[in-house]
Amino acid sequence: MKSVVLCASPRVDGNSRALAEAFAEGSISAGSEVELIDLSESVSGLLRDCRTCRGEDGRCSIKDGYSSLLLDSLLPADAWIYATPLYYYGMAASLKNFFDRIVCYQSASYPDHQVVIEGIRGKRSGLLVSAEEKNQASTLGLVNQVQEISRYFKHEFVETVIGSGNRRGEVRFDPTDPLAAARSLGETIFTAHHSDYDMDSERSNAVWPESRDAADAEGPYADS
Ligand SMILES: Cc1cc2nc3c(=O)[nH]c(=O)nc-3n(C[C@H](O)[C@H](O)[C@H](O)COP(=O)(O)O)c2cc1C
Incomplete structure (x- = not known):
């Protein structure tokens, strides 16, 4: 299993x-693969007007690393992880641009759009945020947006880790230890309990297996 961050x-x-x-440390310790990709290195162009920008073959004509990023690295991966600073109460522009440009590949004008749509669905996802402010409301919009995008992509969104810091690397001093939480997310990204239910999702009334076992041991009325 492989994650791309x-x-x-x-x-x-x-x-x-x-x-x-x-x-990444957590993922490797759990035996899975991980690739960290710096968006500002691989993607330089902003989304343009597809009607004027698309080549005659329907392909995106922006000459940067986006196509390879999406088709070669992200589609084959099993989890997409987003690591972003909080900028003006949202994600950094490079990440938003990454999402915006998916439209060029998923829309019907792109010859392989079905391959792209099939390739995007069915992964796991997670969010790593660093922010100066500790106020939980400051990250709500960002978390909500990434969760909605995950739902739209048919990804199982596993967790958000938020670390406080402003100076470079300062997040390691955050007493809530977000680095440990990020490590743990790396370890469990493919195994962690995921709980976005539909009303007809088949499930037990107990969330955790240990609780189910305890109820079984306690007898038939234990979980009523
Ligand atoms: C353009 C910009 C906008 C920012 N906006 C916010 C903000 O709205 N709320 C906040 O808590 N921190 C904000 N910050 C601080 C960063 O989120 C914080 O320094 C973060 O740790 C930077 O992450 P990085 O070291 O990965 O770049 C902003 C910083 C910059 C440069």
Whole structure:
């Protein structure tokens, strides 16, 4: 199993990168593969007007690393992880641009759009955020947006890790230890309990297997 971590900060040795590296440590310790990709290195062009920008063959004509990023690295991966600083209460522009440009590949004008749509669905996802402010409301919009995008992609969104820090690497001093949380997310990204239910999702009334076992041991009325 492989995760790709999209690193959105222009500071390549900053706080969100530290969270991404901790995630990678956890993934490797759990025996899975991980690739960290610096978005500002691989993607330089902004989304344009597809009607004027698309080539005659329907393909995106922006000459940067986006096509290879999406088709060669991201589609074959099993989890997409987003590592971003909080910028003006949202994601960094490079990450938003990454999402915006998917439209060029999923829309019907792109010859292989079905391959792209099939290739995107069915993964797991997670979010790593670094922010100066500790106020939980400051990250709500970002978390909500990434969860909605995950739902739209048919990804199982596993967890958000938020670390506080402003100076480069300062996140390691956050007493809530977000680096440990990112490491743990890396370890469990493919095994962690996922709980976005539909009303007809088949499930037990107990969330955790240990609780189910305890109820079984306690007898038939234990969980009423
Ligand atoms: C353009 C910009 C906008 C920012 N906006 C916010 C913000 O809205 N809220 C906040 O808590 N921190 C904000 N910050 C601080 C960063 O989120 C914080 O320094 C973060 O740790 C940077 O992550 P990095 O080291 O990965 O770049 C902003 C920083 C910059 C440069």
